[in-house]
Amino acid sequence: MVPRLALLCMLFCLAMAGCTSKPPSASGAAQTAYVPAGDQHARPGRDKVVVADNQAFARFGRAPGGKEFGSLAGRTLEVSSLSEIRLADKEVILTFDDGPMPGKTDRVLEILDQFGVKATFFMVGQMANSYPAVAARVVNHGHSVGGHTYNHANLASTDTNRALADIATGNAAVTRATGAPIGFFRFPYLADTVALRNSVAARGMVILDVDIDTKDYFKLSPQTIAARTMAQLRDRRKGVILMHDIHHRTAAMLPLLLSQLRSGGYKVVALQYRRSRMPEAMVSAGTVRGNSRQM
Protein backbone atom coordinates (compact mmCIF):
# COMPACT_ATOMS: atom_id res chain seq x y z
CA MET A 1 0.00 0.00 0.00
CA VAL A 2 1.36 3.38 -0.95
CA PRO A 3 1.69 5.71 2.02
CA ARG A 4 -1.09 8.25 1.74
CA LEU A 5 1.23 11.19 2.37
CA ALA A 6 3.56 10.13 -0.45
CA LEU A 7 0.63 9.84 -2.83
CA LEU A 8 -0.71 13.25 -1.85
CA CYS A 9 2.75 14.75 -2.38
CA MET A 10 2.97 13.20 -5.82
CA LEU A 11 -0.50 14.34 -6.79
CA PHE A 12 0.44 17.86 -5.73
CA CYS A 13 3.65 17.76 -7.73
CA LEU A 14 1.89 16.45 -10.81
CA ALA A 15 -0.73 19.14 -10.50
CA MET A 16 1.90 21.83 -10.18
CA ALA A 17 4.37 20.61 -12.76
CA GLY A 18 3.11 19.65 -16.17
CA CYS A 19 4.37 16.53 -17.82
CA THR A 20 6.50 18.47 -20.25
CA SER A 21 7.63 21.13 -17.86
CA LYS A 22 11.35 21.45 -17.52
CA PRO A 23 12.54 18.80 -15.08
CA PRO A 24 13.03 20.21 -11.59
CA SER A 25 16.61 20.85 -10.62
CA ALA A 26 18.18 18.68 -7.96
CA SER A 27 18.11 21.56 -5.52
CA GLY A 28 14.57 22.62 -6.18
CA ALA A 29 12.93 19.33 -6.92
CA ALA A 30 9.21 19.47 -7.50
CA GLN A 31 8.73 22.97 -6.14
CA THR A 32 6.81 24.64 -8.88
CA ALA A 33 6.01 24.28 -12.52
CA TYR A 34 8.52 25.65 -14.96
CA VAL A 35 6.95 28.49 -16.87
CA PRO A 36 8.86 29.52 -19.98
CA ALA A 37 9.29 33.26 -20.29
CA GLY A 38 6.54 34.82 -22.35
CA ASP A 39 4.50 31.66 -22.38
CA GLN A 40 2.30 32.33 -19.40
CA HIS A 41 -0.32 33.97 -21.54
CA ALA A 42 -2.11 33.18 -24.71
CA ARG A 43 -1.30 35.10 -27.82
CA PRO A 44 -4.35 37.27 -28.19
CA GLY A 45 -5.29 38.11 -31.71
CA ARG A 46 -3.55 35.16 -33.25
CA ASP A 47 -6.33 32.69 -32.76
CA LYS A 48 -9.80 33.37 -33.95
CA VAL A 49 -11.78 30.50 -32.59
CA VAL A 50 -15.50 30.04 -32.51
CA VAL A 51 -16.29 28.81 -29.04
CA ALA A 52 -18.86 26.09 -28.96
CA ASP A 53 -22.27 26.91 -27.65
CA ASN A 54 -22.20 25.35 -24.21
CA GLN A 55 -25.94 24.92 -24.07
CA ALA A 56 -25.99 23.21 -27.42
CA PHE A 57 -23.07 21.01 -26.47
CA ALA A 58 -24.68 20.02 -23.21
CA ARG A 59 -27.77 18.97 -25.12
CA PHE A 60 -25.77 16.91 -27.65
CA GLY A 61 -23.51 15.59 -24.93
CA ARG A 62 -26.42 13.80 -23.33
CA ALA A 63 -27.43 12.13 -26.55
CA PRO A 64 -27.09 8.36 -26.19
CA GLY A 65 -24.32 6.83 -28.21
CA GLY A 66 -22.82 10.12 -29.27
CA LYS A 67 -23.43 9.34 -32.93
CA GLU A 68 -23.47 13.03 -33.76
CA PHE A 69 -19.71 13.13 -33.23
CA GLY A 70 -18.75 9.98 -35.11
CA SER A 71 -17.24 11.86 -38.01
CA LEU A 72 -14.28 12.91 -35.89
CA ALA A 73 -13.07 9.32 -35.53
CA GLY A 74 -10.33 8.34 -37.94
CA ARG A 75 -8.54 5.10 -38.63
CA THR A 76 -6.99 2.75 -36.10
CA LEU A 77 -3.22 2.58 -36.38
CA GLU A 78 -1.57 -0.57 -35.04
CA VAL A 79 2.16 -0.22 -34.57
CA SER A 80 5.14 -1.96 -33.02
CA SER A 81 7.66 0.81 -33.58
CA LEU A 82 7.71 4.57 -33.71
CA SER A 83 8.68 4.54 -37.36
CA GLU A 84 5.27 3.08 -38.16
CA ILE A 85 3.46 6.09 -36.77
CA ARG A 86 2.94 8.04 -39.95
CA LEU A 87 0.11 10.51 -39.80
CA ALA A 88 -1.52 11.87 -42.91
CA ASP A 89 -2.51 15.48 -43.30
CA LYS A 90 -5.10 16.52 -40.70
CA GLU A 91 -4.67 13.41 -38.59
CA VAL A 92 -4.05 13.70 -34.87
CA ILE A 93 -3.43 11.32 -31.97
CA LEU A 94 -4.81 12.31 -28.56
CA THR A 95 -2.71 11.47 -25.50
CA PHE A 96 -3.38 12.00 -21.79
CA ASP A 97 -0.57 11.77 -19.23
CA ASP A 98 -0.12 11.44 -15.49
CA GLY A 99 -3.42 9.80 -14.51
CA PRO A 100 -5.53 7.97 -13.76
CA MET A 101 -7.31 10.41 -11.48
CA PRO A 102 -10.83 9.76 -10.17
CA GLY A 103 -13.37 12.21 -11.50
CA LYS A 104 -11.06 13.87 -13.98
CA THR A 105 -10.13 10.77 -15.98
CA ASP A 106 -13.76 9.67 -15.82
CA ARG A 107 -14.92 12.97 -17.28
CA VAL A 108 -12.34 12.71 -20.07
CA LEU A 109 -13.58 9.19 -20.87
CA GLU A 110 -17.14 10.45 -20.99
CA ILE A 111 -16.27 13.22 -23.45
CA LEU A 112 -14.18 10.93 -25.67
CA ASP A 113 -17.15 8.55 -25.81
CA GLN A 114 -19.50 11.38 -26.74
CA PHE A 115 -17.25 12.30 -29.65
CA GLY A 116 -16.66 8.67 -30.57
CA VAL A 117 -12.86 8.88 -30.50
CA LYS A 118 -10.05 6.90 -28.86
CA ALA A 119 -6.93 8.15 -27.11
CA THR A 120 -3.76 6.82 -25.49
CA PHE A 121 -3.29 7.27 -21.74
CA PHE A 122 0.23 7.34 -20.29
CA MET A 123 -0.33 6.29 -16.71
CA VAL A 124 1.92 6.82 -13.72
CA GLY A 125 2.33 3.45 -11.98
CA GLN A 126 1.67 4.82 -8.53
CA MET A 127 -1.55 6.42 -9.72
CA ALA A 128 -2.70 3.16 -11.34
CA ASN A 129 -1.89 1.37 -8.09
CA SER A 130 -3.97 3.84 -6.14
CA TYR A 131 -6.90 4.01 -8.56
CA PRO A 132 -7.03 0.64 -10.33
CA ALA A 133 -10.75 0.87 -11.09
CA VAL A 134 -10.27 4.13 -12.97
CA ALA A 135 -7.29 2.69 -14.82
CA ALA A 136 -9.32 -0.36 -15.82
CA ARG A 137 -12.15 1.85 -17.08
CA VAL A 138 -9.75 3.50 -19.53
CA VAL A 139 -9.03 0.14 -21.16
CA ASN A 140 -12.66 -0.95 -20.96
CA HIS A 141 -13.61 2.13 -22.94
CA GLY A 142 -11.33 0.95 -25.76
CA HIS A 143 -8.38 3.27 -25.25
CA SER A 144 -4.75 2.21 -25.34
CA VAL A 145 -2.42 2.69 -22.38
CA GLY A 146 1.27 3.34 -21.98
CA GLY A 147 3.76 3.55 -19.16
CA HIS A 148 5.05 6.78 -17.66
CA THR A 149 7.33 5.41 -14.89
CA TYR A 150 6.22 4.48 -11.38
CA ASN A 151 6.39 7.90 -9.77
CA HIS A 152 7.04 10.38 -12.57
CA ALA A 153 10.78 10.52 -12.06
CA ASN A 154 13.13 12.53 -14.25
CA LEU A 155 14.92 9.62 -15.90
CA ALA A 156 17.46 11.79 -17.71
CA SER A 157 19.21 12.32 -14.39
CA THR A 158 18.80 8.73 -13.22
CA ASP A 159 21.25 5.86 -13.58
CA THR A 160 20.28 3.79 -16.62
CA ASN A 161 19.67 0.56 -14.72
CA ARG A 162 17.57 2.32 -12.11
CA ALA A 163 15.65 4.13 -14.84
CA LEU A 164 14.86 0.88 -16.64
CA ALA A 165 13.77 -0.68 -13.36
CA ASP A 166 11.51 2.29 -12.68
CA ILE A 167 9.95 1.97 -16.12
CA ALA A 168 9.40 -1.76 -15.60
CA THR A 169 7.85 -1.20 -12.15
CA GLY A 170 5.55 1.46 -13.55
CA ASN A 171 4.49 -0.72 -16.46
CA ALA A 172 3.82 -3.65 -14.13
CA ALA A 173 1.58 -1.48 -11.96
CA VAL A 174 -0.43 -0.31 -14.97
CA THR A 175 -0.75 -3.87 -16.25
CA ARG A 176 -1.85 -5.06 -12.81
CA ALA A 177 -4.58 -2.42 -12.74
CA THR A 178 -5.75 -2.68 -16.33
CA GLY A 179 -4.90 -6.22 -17.35
CA ALA A 180 -3.35 -4.77 -20.49
CA PRO A 181 0.26 -5.34 -21.56
CA ILE A 182 2.19 -2.10 -21.93
CA GLY A 183 3.64 -1.34 -25.35
CA PHE A 184 3.89 2.43 -25.30
CA PHE A 185 6.05 4.63 -23.12
CA ARG A 186 6.52 8.35 -22.63
CA PHE A 187 9.31 9.93 -20.63
CA PRO A 188 8.14 12.19 -17.80
CA TYR A 189 9.03 15.79 -18.63
CA LEU A 190 10.06 14.36 -22.03
CA ALA A 191 13.44 14.06 -20.33
CA ASP A 192 15.47 11.28 -21.88
CA THR A 193 18.90 10.27 -23.08
CA VAL A 194 19.88 8.54 -26.31
CA ALA A 195 21.09 5.50 -24.37
CA LEU A 196 17.82 5.22 -22.47
CA ARG A 197 15.72 5.63 -25.59
CA ASN A 198 17.65 2.86 -27.28
CA SER A 199 17.33 0.60 -24.24
CA VAL A 200 13.58 1.18 -24.00
CA ALA A 201 13.10 0.60 -27.73
CA ALA A 202 15.22 -2.57 -27.58
CA ARG A 203 12.78 -3.90 -24.99
CA GLY A 204 9.98 -3.68 -27.49
CA MET A 205 8.35 -0.48 -26.28
CA VAL A 206 7.31 2.34 -28.56
CA ILE A 207 8.35 5.73 -27.20
CA LEU A 208 5.76 8.30 -28.06
CA ASP A 209 6.94 11.89 -28.20
CA VAL A 210 4.85 15.02 -28.48
CA ASP A 211 4.22 17.24 -31.47
CA ILE A 212 1.65 19.56 -29.96
CA ASP A 213 1.71 20.48 -26.28
CA THR A 214 -1.60 21.93 -25.13
CA LYS A 215 0.18 23.27 -22.04
CA ASP A 216 -2.93 22.42 -20.08
CA TYR A 217 -0.81 22.49 -16.93
CA PHE A 218 -0.94 26.28 -16.99
CA LYS A 219 -3.92 27.83 -15.28
CA LEU A 220 -5.50 29.23 -18.40
CA SER A 221 -9.09 29.24 -19.57
CA PRO A 222 -10.34 26.25 -21.55
CA GLN A 223 -10.93 28.60 -24.50
CA THR A 224 -7.33 29.77 -24.44
CA ILE A 225 -5.92 26.26 -24.22
CA ALA A 226 -8.10 25.02 -27.08
CA ALA A 227 -7.31 28.08 -29.19
CA ARG A 228 -3.58 27.74 -28.69
CA THR A 229 -3.70 24.06 -29.54
CA MET A 230 -5.62 24.75 -32.74
CA ALA A 231 -3.13 27.47 -33.66
CA GLN A 232 -0.29 24.95 -33.37
CA LEU A 233 -2.26 22.50 -35.45
CA ARG A 234 -2.83 25.04 -38.18
CA ASP A 235 0.96 25.29 -38.46
CA ARG A 236 1.73 21.56 -38.32
CA ARG A 237 -1.56 20.20 -39.74
CA LYS A 238 -1.12 16.87 -37.88
CA GLY A 239 0.57 15.35 -34.87
CA VAL A 240 0.50 13.82 -31.41
CA ILE A 241 -1.33 16.07 -28.96
CA LEU A 242 -0.38 16.10 -25.28
CA MET A 243 -2.94 16.64 -22.51
CA HIS A 244 -3.20 15.61 -18.85
CA ASP A 245 -6.17 13.84 -17.30
CA ILE A 246 -5.38 15.19 -13.85
CA HIS A 247 -6.75 18.71 -14.35
CA HIS A 248 -10.36 19.89 -14.29
CA ARG A 249 -9.51 22.48 -16.92
CA THR A 250 -8.41 19.76 -19.35
CA ALA A 251 -11.78 18.04 -19.10
CA ALA A 252 -13.47 21.44 -19.42
CA MET A 253 -11.41 22.26 -22.50
CA LEU A 254 -11.76 18.91 -24.26
CA PRO A 255 -15.26 19.42 -25.78
CA LEU A 256 -14.09 22.74 -27.24
CA LEU A 257 -10.98 21.19 -28.74
CA LEU A 258 -12.80 18.19 -30.17
CA SER A 259 -15.54 20.38 -31.62
CA GLN A 260 -12.94 22.56 -33.29
CA LEU A 261 -11.02 19.56 -34.59
CA ARG A 262 -14.19 18.21 -36.10
CA SER A 263 -15.22 21.47 -37.70
CA GLY A 264 -11.66 21.88 -38.98
CA GLY A 265 -11.85 18.56 -40.79
CA TYR A 266 -9.36 16.71 -38.60
CA LYS A 267 -9.50 13.00 -37.82
CA VAL A 268 -8.53 11.40 -34.52
CA VAL A 269 -6.40 8.32 -35.12
CA ALA A 270 -6.72 5.52 -32.55
CA LEU A 271 -3.29 4.18 -31.67
CA GLN A 272 -2.89 0.52 -30.73
CA TYR A 273 0.21 -1.47 -29.93
CA ARG A 274 1.06 -4.55 -31.97
CA ARG A 275 3.49 -6.79 -30.19
CA SER A 276 6.39 -7.68 -32.45
CA ARG A 277 7.78 -11.19 -32.66
CA MET A 278 11.25 -9.73 -32.75
CA PRO A 279 11.41 -6.78 -30.40
CA GLU A 280 15.20 -6.63 -30.64
CA ALA A 281 14.86 -5.79 -34.32
CA MET A 282 12.81 -2.72 -33.61
CA VAL A 283 14.05 0.54 -34.90
CA SER A 284 15.32 2.85 -32.24
CA ALA A 285 12.65 5.34 -31.43
CA GLY A 286 15.21 8.12 -31.32
CA THR A 287 14.96 9.04 -34.96
CA VAL A 288 11.68 10.90 -34.96
CA ARG A 289 11.48 13.54 -32.33
CA GLY A 290 9.01 16.20 -33.32
CA ASN A 291 9.71 19.42 -31.48
CA SER A 292 9.64 17.97 -28.01
CA ARG A 293 13.25 18.77 -27.22
CA GLN A 294 12.37 22.40 -26.76
CA MET A 295 9.81 21.66 -24.06
Ligand SMILES: [Zn+2]
Ligand atom coordinates in the same frame (compact mmCIF):
# COMPACT_ATOMS: atom_id res chain seq x y z
ZN1 LIG B 1 3.93 13.36 -17.07
